[in-house]
Amino acid sequence: xxxxxxxxxxxxxxxxxxxxxxFEMIQDQLPSDIRHLVLVKGMNCPGYxxxxxxxxxxxxxxxxxxxxQANLQKVISGIMGELANGTDK
Amino acid sequence: MAQxxxxxLIRREIITRLCRLFAEGRLEDIDRIALAMxxxxxxxxxxxxxxxxxxxxxxxxxxxxxxxxxxxxxxELESLYSYALRALAGTDRxxxxxxxxxxxxxxxxxxxxxxxxxxxxxxxxxxxxxCPKNAIVMENGQAKIDSLKCVGxxxxxxxxxxxxxxxxxxxxxxxxxxxxxxxxSEGIEQIDYTKCIHCGRCMMACPFGxxxxxxxxxxxxxxxxxxxxxxxxxxAPAVCGQFRASYGQLVTALGxxxxxxxxxxxxxxxxxxxxxxxxxxxxxxxxxQFMATSCCPAWVELTEKHLTQLKPFVSETWTPMRxxxxxxxxxxxxxxxxxxxxxxxxxxxxxxxxxxxxxxxxEELGSLMIARGxxxxxxEVEEQGAVIPERQxxxxxxxxxxxxxxxxxxxxxxxxxxxxxxxxxxxxxxxATGKHDWNMIEVMxxxxxxxxxPGGVSSPDVARKLFxxxxxxxxxxxxx
Numbered sequence: 001x002x003x004x005x006x007x008x009x010x011x012x013x014x015x016x017x018x019x020x021x022x023f024e025m026i027q028d029q030l031p032s033d034i035r036h037l038v039l040v041k042g043m044n045c046p047g048y049x050x051x052x053x054x055x056x057x058x059x060x061x062x063x064x065x066x067x068x069q070a071n072l073q074k075v076i077s078g079i080m081g082e083l084a085n086g087t088d089k
Numbered sequence: 090m091a092q093x094x095x096x097x098l099i100r101r102e103i104i105t106r107l108c109r110l111f112a113e114g115r116l117e118d119i120d121r122i123a124l125a126m127x128x129x130x131x132x133x134x135x136x137x138x139x140x141x142x143x144x145x146x147x148x149x150x151x152x153x154x155x156x157x158x159x160x161x162x163x164x165e166l167e168s169l170y171s172y173a174l175r176a177l178a179g180t181d182r183x184x185x186x187x188x189x190x191x192x193x194x195x196x197x198x199x200x201x202x203x204x205x206x207x208x209x210x211x212x213x214x215x216x217x218x219x220c221p222k223n224a225i226v227m228e229n230g231q232a233k234i235d236s237l238k239c240v241g242x243x244x245x246x247x248x249x250x251x252x253x254x255x256x257x258x259x260x261x262x263x264x265x266x267x268x269x270x271x272x273x274s275e276g277i278e279q280i281d282y283t284k285c286i287h288c289g290r291c292m293m294a295c296p297f298g299x300x301x302x303x304x305x306x307x308x309x310x311x312x313x314x315x316x317x318x319x320x321x322x323x324x325a326p327a328v329c330g331q332f333r334a335s336y337g338q339l340v341t342a343l344g345x346x347x348x349x350x351x352x353x354x355x356x357x358x359x360x361x362x363x364x365x366x367x368x369x370x371x372x373x374x375x376x377x378q379f380m381a382t383s384c385c386p387a388w389v390e391l392t393e394k395h396l397t398q399l400k401p402f403v404s405e406t407w408t409p410m411r412x413x414x415x416x417x418x419x420x421x422x423x424x425x426x427x428x429x430x431x432x433x434x435x436x437x438x439x440x441x442x443x444x445x446x447x448x449x450x451x452e453e454l455g456s457l458m459i460a461r462g463x464x465x466x467x468x469e470v471e472e473q474g475a476v477i478p479e480r481q482x483x484x485x486x487x488x489x490x491x492x493x494x495x496x497x498x499x500x501x502x503x504x505x506x507x508x509x510x511x512x513x514x515x516x517x518x519x520x521a522t523g524k525h526d527w528n529m530i531e532v533m534x535x536x537x538x539x540x541x542x543p544g545g546v547s548s549p550d551v552a553r554k555l556f557x558x559x560x561x562x563x564x565x566x567x568x569x
Binding site for chain 2: 011013014018019022025045071
């Protein structure tokens with residue numbers, strides 16, 4: 001069941017330079033047992049960086065939920081959280 | 090290598106803020122950057138004692154970004170705005186390329202050997218007995234090492250039956266291939282510029298980000314603003330692995346930033362490869378055992394300052410940067426020439442030879458794009474036309490492969506030295522003895538080549554992946 005969790009990475013230059021480059025390796029870093037459940041996409045800058053309320057870059061959304069100052073570990077635990085929620089239902 | 094960690098991200102934020110102030114004509118607010126980044130009542134992230142310390146560190150980081158050697162400070166109250174004005178006026182900004190931000194240096198440990206609390210204060214006290222310098226005393230039932238007497242031989246560690254003595258590295262000293270960085274009497278690291286080869290390894294190793302390169306950025310921005318001469322960029326091939334963008338998109342971005350023209354350094358690399366192939370044929374025919382590449386400035390400086398016995402074997406062919414600068418001057422004789430790359434040592438090379446005025450890192454380029462609101466993603470991707478194969482100079486083995494493509498003569502027996510770490514330094518030391526049958530040696534100071542340079546944006550794995558996807562050339566490591 002591909003795409004149970006949708007991860008969108010901001011490909012804007014600001015997010016990329018401020019740490020987002022690490023997400024280029026996300027497919028290799030995902031635990032192999034959940035890799036097939038995650039759909040990783042890129043997005044053009046949606047402008048999250050324009051509002052301080054959103055926190056600091058880089059920005060990633062997981063099933064539409066915004067994560068600021070994202071890094072690989074944060075995103076992987078976010079995905080795990082979504083997967084756990086999904087099986088509760 | 091460029092790593093994504095808090096130390097690099099803070100540096101990028103500071104560069105961005107500096108570029109923004111410059112663009113808005115508000116350089117007089119430069120002393121406020123530290124206040125904005127460490128506001129009153131803010132929590133420090135734990136690695137600094139208080140915001141005042143954090144602010145002081147930011148101030149000295151900016152001093153380095155303005156191109157000054159932090160160690161040259163004479164008046165603690167001199168404002169950053171004053172430094173900025175001096176930088177714009179073109180004053181001498183001190184020696185060296187790398188500079189230690191003393192405030193940020195936490196003077197790791199005085200001695201590499203530390204007695205942990207696993208020490209049982211045993212009767213045998215093998216540590217004390219084995220110490221040749223009488224540096225160990227028993228205090229409150231535990232051994233203690235006197236750092237003033239300790240010479241770091243490690244015999245005590247070997248002697249302890251409880252493994253209670255541990256080796257604690259000093260990351261910058263450990264990473265320096267030429268012992269050019271050491272603690273002063275206050276325990277703060279200092280760089281000996283007669284030894285330093287500007288490889289940037291200490292800067293990448295320091296977990297506190299206490300070592301920075303003296304930036305040319307402010308001078309470059311100033312030249313663009315003055316606009317009396319064309320400011321021309323030379324883009325190093327490693328750029329293809331540094332951003333999520335095609336080469337064409339990067340060229341568009343550089344144009345928008347204000348560069349009058351953009352030259353690809355791979356053009357110069359082609360000339361380097363052709364000349365070096367010819368030189369290799371000539372050199373081997375005259376009976377010389379081997380030849381080494383000349384494109385990595387840190388490596389060349391290593392042979393000038395330390396492994397002098399290898400200097401005669403280094404190719405006399407110009408680097409891609411020098412050839413490319415020649416191409417720029419042919420077209421724009423009065424240009425201000427800016428090399429944009431991942432390299433810190435290129436600054437030293439640019440000082441040595443005429444032709445290149447300033448050096449800028451990819452990290453600075455990325456931060457400048459942020460400051461000017463430039464997003465590479467929105468530029469149209471053009472169809473990739475013919476690609477200069479010498480783009481592969483950016484990756485380890487790439488120079489050798491390029492030279493081999495133009496070479497005809499006796500068979501090349503290649504050795505690739507990728508990174509000036511301890512093991513490779515030992516290999517290089519043995520080279521001069523002549524007891525080997527390699528005849529062509531490629532040396533790059535950074536593991537994996539320029540893709541992993543200290544001034545990069547992406548970490549080495551990411552850089553290699555993006556480079557293979559975007560550069561149009563594929564890099565394979567030759568067997569070592």
